[in-house]
Amino acid sequence: MKKSIPFVLASLFGAEEVEAQSTRPDTLRAISLSEVVVSANRVQERKADIPQQIDVLPAAQIRLQNPMNTADALQNTGQVFVQKSQFGGGSPVIRGFEANKILLVIDGVRMNNAIYRAGHLQNILTTDANAVDRIEVLSGAGSVIYGTDALGGVISILTKNPRLADSTTATQPRVGMSSFVRYGTAAKEKTAHTDLSLGWRKFGSLTSITASDFDDLRKGRRDYKSFPGFGENLRYVERQDGKDVVVPNDNVNIQRESGYRQLGVLQKFLYRPSATQQHTLNVQYSTTSNVPRYDRLQEYRNGNLRFAEWNYGPEKRFFASYQFQYSRPTAFFDMVRFTPAVQKVNESRLSRAFGNVNRDENLEEVKIGSVNLDLFKQIGRHELRYGAEATRNKVESVGRRVNIDNGATIGIATRYPTGSTYAxxxxxxxxxxxxxxxLILSDGLRFSTVKLKANFNPEFFKSSLLNSDQKSSSLNGNLGLVWMLPVGFRVSGLVSTGFRNPNLDDVSKTFEQNNGTLIVPNPDLKPEQIFYREAEVSQTIEGKLHVAVTGFYSTLTDAIVVRPYTAPDGSTTTVYNGQPFTTVANTNANKARVYGFSGRFNAALLNHWSTQASVTYTKGRVLTTDVPLDHIPPVYGRGAITYQNRKLTAEASMLFNGRKGLADYSPSGEDNLGQNTPVGALGWQTFNLRTTYQITRSWSVQSGLENILDQSYRPFASGINAAGRNFYLTVRFER
Known part of the structure; x- marks a missing residue:
């Protein structure tokens, strides 16, 4: 464990050397007990010392996989399940938990905000996979270090850093540049990326820009024999001569109205005036075009397409943080890191019924301020990490109805109470x-408080449930043990608790569901609590083999679920946007359990060959009502074999999902059974080939063939079929 001190110092004052090592596409170096991670305790330490499963996706692997976005990068590992309601989507699932029960962290700052919902989230797409240095997935409860929302796990995204000059006497800047263009056939993808790093002795700059354009996604042509034509897009809506017209699709495998565009920009400035301190300014911006909600656009009512338009409006994320790091042993710390940050998130929902000239628009803006303080101290054989975090969210919500013919606008009910705060x-x-x-013992404690205040405008929402004013606190802890045995055997165990406090989306959202009921606010919600256990057995032969089996078991209490709701005044209906609705609400109704196992295998073979495999099995059940829990994916995983030499890297892989039958679906509706076959989610597998060839020192070409057999399939809980056979070609320039 003492080896972690040099790793910490290297992180602070030798970022360019750490980065250079982490991005080498060397399979042998990946099989190591000494791999360094930061997600467990917010400072770098050996992965082997941590009693919790952590999977690392380095930049070299992301580059080889050549994903369209960050969600696909996670899915391609085979260790994270990803749900999609639309092509421009991607909602990770870890340990049977999804959406606001998983914490997203970027460069040490939480991304989760007051309106992260419980269903399916695509916010991870606002991070540019081409600007990422590594992604670390911490599976299982992580509330002790990260606070609320980390029930299923933490996805920690670390972006690239500027690289300073190698020599303290260098007079010319160290210049690094990486650019590529990529084309993919399944969606006629066109992506261009460039980044430029300039590094002097004390000052460095990194600029990264990625722009992507995706056409409508083509699904596979090879249907299941038992369900021919499943997922075919037979018709779609166009606006012709001021009228909505249903148009027959001339190619039923093209999923019309699914394409979108995206732009991601990152700018970092690094200033290192001395060997003991470092300053980093980190600015990020992401935006999209309208993103069609494909599953809604293929929704039928009385035999007709229900919607002419259903888009997520442009999702914009602005992020800025300043990070100060200082390392000099004192009585209270050896290293301190201080990170204030601001974020602004804009998102919207734009829907218009078929034949209706009025488009309903709900627009949300969330402004987030946060500050993190993290300290590290080593005393003999003891390492202490401690700190504090504070965040404040303010939500502005607008509802309006726009006549698309004449532009006339009137107000409608907002999705959230405008002016609400969540801290x-x-x-x-x-x-x-x-x-x-x-033998290494780990333990930790965290005390957290949450405060929420929201007031609805009674003009549009006729209900006694207009005000929400909540305060709550939680005390969480963990205890873990790692035992290093001879010849590379390792045994670890962990018990921990976690919590997720109801946010604005849980407490104060109004939303018309597909079944005609209305979700109304419930000011009496309590935090969800989890008791998590994990045990792992592994063996590592340094540089040659790593195999691990992990078992996990979670007990969730006060789980938030949607149930019929009676207001304090005894009413079970309310008037919303001028229409009466039966009311339902989020309530603390359930106790549930989630359990399963995961296995990982990584071996270096002779003559430049290596092989990797992973599998995850999860089961979940609501104990209160004895029904399946939602968000539980079927068994899934990946197998691959890789060849590497000086110029060529080639990988053949298989991704697979098992079947999920009707008896295993939750009755909540969150798993979108209506979007899948009459017997549930069918099992599937895809075979894929990826290659990288280094033509010269600066030029390389990548090509790949994904879903080689052109299988038509729809992953569990998704609302759109996955891509069919996709050939991509990437040309890269680097210096």
């Missing part, structure tokens, strides 16, 4: 004790 605070401490070089 969190927390203090934490975690401790590692190297009892012996082979």
């Amino acid at each position: 969190t605070t927390g203090v934490y401490a975690s401790h590692n004790w190297e009892i012996t070089p082979q």
Whole structure:
């Protein structure tokens, strides 16, 4: 464990050397007990010292996979399940939890905000996979270090850093550049990326820009024999001569009205005035075009297409943080990191019924301020990490109805109470004790508070449930043990607790469901609590083999679920946008359990060959009502074999999902059974080939063939079929 100190210092004052090592496409170096991660305790430490499963996706692997977005990068690992309601989507599932029960963190700052919903989220797409240095997936409860929302796990995204000059006497800047263009056939994808790094002795700059244009996605042509034609797009809506017209699709495998465009920009400035301190300014911006909600656009009512338009409006994310790091041993710390940050998120929902000239628009803006303080101290065989976090969200919500013919606009009910605030605070401490070089004890505590205040405008929402004013607190802890045995065997165990406090989307959202009921606010919601256990057995032969099996078991109490709701005044209906609705609401109704296992295998073979495999099995059940829990994917995983030499890297892989039958679906409706076959989600597998060839020192070409057999399939809980056979070609220039 003492080896973690040099790793910490290298992270702070030798970022360019750490980055250079982490991005080498060397399979042998990946099989190591000494791999360094930061997601467990917010500072770098050896992965082997941590009693919780952490999977790392480095930049070299992302580059080889050549994904369209960050969600696809996670899915291609085979260790994270991803749901999609539309092509421009991607909602990760970890340990049977999804959406606002998973915490997204970028460069140490939480992305989750007050309106992250419980269903399916595509917010991870606002991070540019081409600007990422590594992604770390911490599976299982992570509330001790990260606070609310980390029930199923933490996805920590670390973006690239500027690289300073190698020599302290260098007079010319160190210049690094990477650019590529990519074309893919399944969606006529056109992506262009460039990044430029300039590094002097003390100052560095990194600029990264990626622009993508995706046409409508083509599904596979090879149907299941038992369900021929499943997922075919037979017709879609066009606006012709001021009227909505249903148009027959001349190619039923093209999923019309699914394409979108995206832009991502990152700018970092690094200033290192001395060997003991470092300053980083980190600015990120992401935006999209309208993103069609494909599953809604293929929704029928009385035999007719229901919607002429259903789009997520342009999703914009602005992020800016300043990070100060200082390392000099004192009585209270060896290293301190201070990170204030601001974010602004804009999203919207734009829907118009077929034949209706009025488009309903709900627009949301969330402004987030946060500050993190993290400290590290080593005393003999003890490592102490402690710190504090505070965040504040303010939500502005607008509802309007726009006549698309004459532009006339009237107000409608907002999705959320405008002017609402949501604030969190927390203090934490975690401790590692190297009892012996082979036995390491981990423990930690966190105390958190959450405050939410929301007031609805009674003009549009006729209900007694107009005000929400909540305060709550949670105390969470963990205890883990790692035992290093001879010849690379390792045994670890962990118990921990976690929580997720109801946010504005849980407490104060109004939303018309597909079944005609209306979700109304419930000011009496309590935090969800989880008790998590994990055990792992692994063996590592340095540079040659790593195999691990992990079992996990979670107990969830006060789980938030949608149930019929009676207001304090006894009413079970309300008037919303001038129409009466039966009311339902989020309530703390359930106790549930989630359990399963995951296995990983990575071996270096002779003559430049290596092989990797992973599998994850999860089961979940609501104990209160004895029904399946939602968001539980079928068994899934990946197998691959890779060849590497000086110029050529080639990988053949298989991604697979098992079947999920009707008896395993949750009755909540969150798993979108109506979007799948009459017998549930069918099993599937795709075979894929990817290659990279280094033509010269600066030029390389990548090509790949995904879903080689052109299988038509729709992953569990998704609302759109996955891509059919996709050939892509990428040309890269690097110096």
